Amino acid sequence: MSDPTGLIVAVAVLAAATAFGPARARSGGRLRTGGRGDASRLLPAELGAALGERATLVQFSTSRCAACPGTRRLLADVAAVTPGVRLVEIDAETRLDLVRRLDVMRTPTVFVLDRTGRVVRRASGAPARADVVAAVQLATTD
Amino acid sequence: MSDRTAGVPVRLDPRGPRFAALLTTLVLLLVLATGSGVLLACQALVFALGAVLGLRSSPYGWLFRWLVRPRLGPPRDLEDERPPRFAQAVGLGFAVIGAAGYLSGATWLGIAASAAALAAAFSNAAFGYCLGCEVYLLAIRGRARLSQG
Numbered sequence: 001m002s003d004p005t006g007l008i009v010a011v012a013v014l015a016a017a018t019a020f021g022p023a024r025a026r027s028g029g030r031l032r033t034g035g036r037g038d039a040s041r042l043l044p045a046e047l048g049a050a051l052g053e054r055a056t057l058v059q060f061s062t063s064r065c066a067a068c069p070g071t072r073r074l075l076a077d078v079a080a081v082t083p084g085v086r087l088v089e090i091d092a093e094t095r096l097d098l099v100r101r102l103d104v105m106r107t108p109t110v111f112v113l114d115r116t117g118r119v120v121r122r123a124s125g126a127p128a129r130a131d132v133v134a135a136v137q138l139a140t141t142d
Numbered sequence: 143m144s145d146r147t148a149g150v151p152v153r154l155d156p157r158g159p160r161f162a163a164l165l166t167t168l169v170l171l172l173v174l175a176t177g178s179g180v181l182l183a184c185q186a187l188v189f190a191l192g193a194v195l196g197l198r199s200s201p202y203g204w205l206f207r208w209l210v211r212p213r214l215g216p217p218r219d220l221e222d223e224r225p226p227r228f229a230q231a232v233g234l235g236f237a238v239i240g241a242a243g244y245l246s247g248a249t250w251l252g253i254a255a256s257a258a259a260l261a262a263a264f265s266n267a268a269f270g271y272c273l274g275c276e277v278y279l280l281a282i283r284g285r286a287r288l289s290q291g
Contacts, residue, residue: 006174066225
């Protein structure tokens, strides 16, 4: 085979993955302001669980999600050390209604709710601990 | 894909799938360099074994356990097998399409499918980022939409 197309494509793929891979890993999980309209509030009836007294962390997971268990541990830990904060984990596969309404495109997706269920921050991808703590502070001081 | 281990998920040394991704990356590079549909078909078989029997039963998992694992310390923790196993099934899809392309003379299809699989395997090997796992939720969303008509 003397056709170099395949080799050129291979080099381009490696270069693109090297350029975008770490960037995507960093941007994934960044906490952004909550959604608008339909995606702006979550009620206990939808969650199938009571809200935390001061704030609620909602994590969407699937059984095929590699990063979900680590994020669950992180959020559970934050909830454990912050009084009035509760973690609710939702199986995205069985709650496609919520997945659609909230526009969840990847797992884990994390929502930080204030005490009324308003979405204060959301992250698609695994968030960093400091960002979660900051978002919880924001949700509890509003 | 059936879950015969429902209830008790198999747990893996996470370095196993990572090592498998490294070997997959090398094989796919060789496929793209040589344009060999036969080699890609072999990789498809490896993906199929990983997806159907589990990663530990795939040839790369076997190599990991016999050659690599004894030289490493014990893993810090174990991970659920289902995400990387699902990713093997995604890889299988691309490898089958690519091998069909190369072997039928549609070289562009072989290159395109191999390139997609290479991007996923390399991201996993280099950054521990499971691209195939990301497809899972999107696939479920799409399937639910289709079944609604």
